[in-house]
Amino acid sequence: MxxxxxxxxxxxxxxxxxxxxxxxxxxxxxxxxxxxxxxxxxxxxxxxxxxxxxxxxxxxxxxxxxxxxxxxxxxxxxxxxxxxxxxxxxxQMNKMLAVYPEDMLCVVQPGITREALNEELRATGLFFPVDPGANASLGGMAATRASGTTAVRYGTMRDNVLGLEVVLADGRVIRTGTSAPKSSAGYDLTALFVGSEGTLGLTTELTLRLHGQPEAVSAAVCAFPSIADAVDCVIATIQTGIPMARIEFLDATTVAACNAFAGTTLSLDPQLMVEFHGSPAGVQEQTDRFAEIAAEMGCTGFDWAQVTEDRTRLWQMRYNAYPAILALRPGATALVTDVCVPISRLAEAVEETRADIEASPLMGPILGHVGDGNFHAILLVDRNDAAEMAAARALSGRMVERALELGGTISGEHGIGCGKLGYMAAEHGAAWDVMGQIKHALDPAGLMNPGKMVRQP
Missing domain, CATH: 3.30.43.10 (Uridine Diphospho-n-acetylenolpyruvylglucosamine Reductase, domain 2)
Incomplete structure (x- = not known):
């Protein structure tokens, strides 16, 4: 060099x-x-x-x-x-370059954030739905194949990126995908680069699928006697086919953190936060059907929010869950880990993870986008305490092993980076070597974000 x-x-x-x-x-x-x-x-x-x-x-x-x-x-x-x-x-590459309302898509630079994009789209009646919680950049969201609170209805970045402009390791500029609704022409290079975490190239432009802003929105938070009851409600709701826009889970520890941080007064029980999008009649029907299912699962009450300001406060509490949890232990940092399992195994995975954490010396609230089987544990640690770090890594490792045993994945949305590189072989086997061969073909000198995603030479 x-x-x-x-x-x-x-x-x-x-x-x-x-x-x-x-x-x-x-x-x-x-x-x-x-x-x-x-x-x-x-x-x-x-x-x-x-x-x-x-x-x-x-x-x-x-x-x-x-x-x-x-x-x-x-x-x-x-x-x-x-x-x-x-x-x-x-x-500084943070502009929306074009919007095509008739085709329901837009073209953006990678540095624009999701909140800034939706602010610019407001007058069009369209919005970009992928919501990881943080006000992340669209380029970063594509690189990590982000999802979030709305993935259960609108999909992840994989479903909402139609095309890319990418600079390869040797400086070549290529375009992947088109603005057409579908294509059967050649390899799907867009899908290859979405989720590649910057190891194959640097994205300089994205063509994104947009969605119509819903006519009516209703949200609610509801408490359950146990984790199993809350998760069983999620499973029943999904299997019934109710088109949820969001369905989020917070365990009792997370609820306590949010109450202390935001001044809310939710009962210290596992909670679901839900949202419905559609016509006024459709939203009312969905909320009624969900309320019936929740009641069967032992729900102890609903707090509905239909006014925009009330919904905003409700979801802001969820978005602030991470700093709220960090505030439970001032001075601590977090080992944040996520897994994703088939929806039918979700209750088992969450309950066993909760028991595992309670048997450890660490505090580890659980929350997540459980509508698609994805949940997170935020393990609070002193990074200078070797015993705590070892305990946290062991907990994360058991979460990964459990997810794989249940037919799931080592990460539903956070991705691999360098934090989960050691688990890739367990999930992918020989396919991980194929990923390395693709990396070598496009970046033979290993210059693009080295130390991430693939096995190191």
């Missing part, structure tokens, strides 16, 4: 949009969770795909690693520069 010549040329070409200051580099060496490691040698702020291509060509010529950066909200260390190199921050 001939680092200095590459950085000198990038500094010359980008001017103030190139930085090597200590404060800037330190900012990009941390993650949202306990994971840390690696500091970039420089940070660049491109404005165009041509500039990203130039950066890639310069880095490829000199053997310098490249790591993409969106908003830094990933949870498994996806954007850490484990081998140094150039951090490519897309925050």
């Amino acid at each position: 001939t680092l200095e010549p590459a950085l000198a040329e990038l500094a010359h070409r980008l001017g103030p949009r190139f930085s090597r200051t200590g404060a800037t580099l330190a900012q990009y060496s941390q993650s949202e969770t306990h994971i840390s490691g690696g500091t970039p040698d420089a940070v660049v702020f491109p404005h165009t795909a041509d500039e990203v291509s130039m950066i890639a060509r310069m880095c490829a010529r000199n053997g310098v690693p490249m790591v993409g950066w969106g908003t830094g909200t990933s949870l498994e260390g996806h954007a850490l520069a484990l081998k140094g190199g150039v951090m490519v921050d897309f925050s």
Whole structure:
């Protein structure tokens, strides 16, 4: 690697949009969770795909690693520069380039966040539905194949990205997908890059599927006597075919954290948070049917929210669950882990995980997007306490083993990064080697986000 010549040329070409200051580099060496490691040698702020291509060509010529950066909200260390190199921050490529209401799609740059996009779309009657909770960038969401609270109805990023513009490791710029509703022409390269975590290329443009803003929305929070009752209600609701827009689970510990953080007064029981979208008559029918199922499962009461302000407060409480949980143990950090299992095995997976955590020395609230079998454990740890870190990693490992035994996956939405790299062989077997071969074909020098996703040479 001939680092200095590459950085000198990038500094010359980008001017103030190139930085090597200590404060800037330190900012990009941390993650949202306990994971840390690696500091970039420089940070660049491109404005165009041509500039990203130039950066890639310069880095490829000199053997310098490249790591993409969106908003830094990933949870498994996806954007850490484990081998140094150039951090490519897309925050200044943050525009909606075009919207096509008749086709229900839009074209955006990777740095625009989901909240900013939906603000710009408001007047069109359309919205982009994928909601991971954090105000993440669309490029980052595509890189991690994000999902979130609305995936049970609208799908994940895999379902809502129609096409991409990508800069490869050698600087080539390619386009994948089209604006057509479907295609049978060639390999599905869009699907390959969505979820590749920046290990195959740097996304510089996305074509996204949009959805109509619902005419009516109703939301509610409801308590249950036990985790099993709440999860059984989720399973029954899904199997009945009620078109939920969101259905979220919070265990009693999470509820207590949210109450303390937001000043709410929910009962300290497992809770479901639900939302319905559609016509006024359709929403009313859905809420009535759900209420009947919940009552059969022992639901102890509903708190309905149909006014926009009330719904906003309700879901803001859910979005603030992570900082609320961190506040349960001031000074602690979190090992945040997620798994996803078939819906029929969800109750078993959640209850066994809860028992596992209670038998450990750690506090670990559970919550998640249980409408698609996905749940999270937030294990509060002192990262300087080796025993606590070992206990947290053991708990995470047992969650993974249980999910695989039940026919699930090691991650439903957080992705792999460097935090879950060690579990990939257990889920994918020989297919993991095939992923490595694809990586080598597109990035033979291993410069794109090294240390993530595939087996290291």
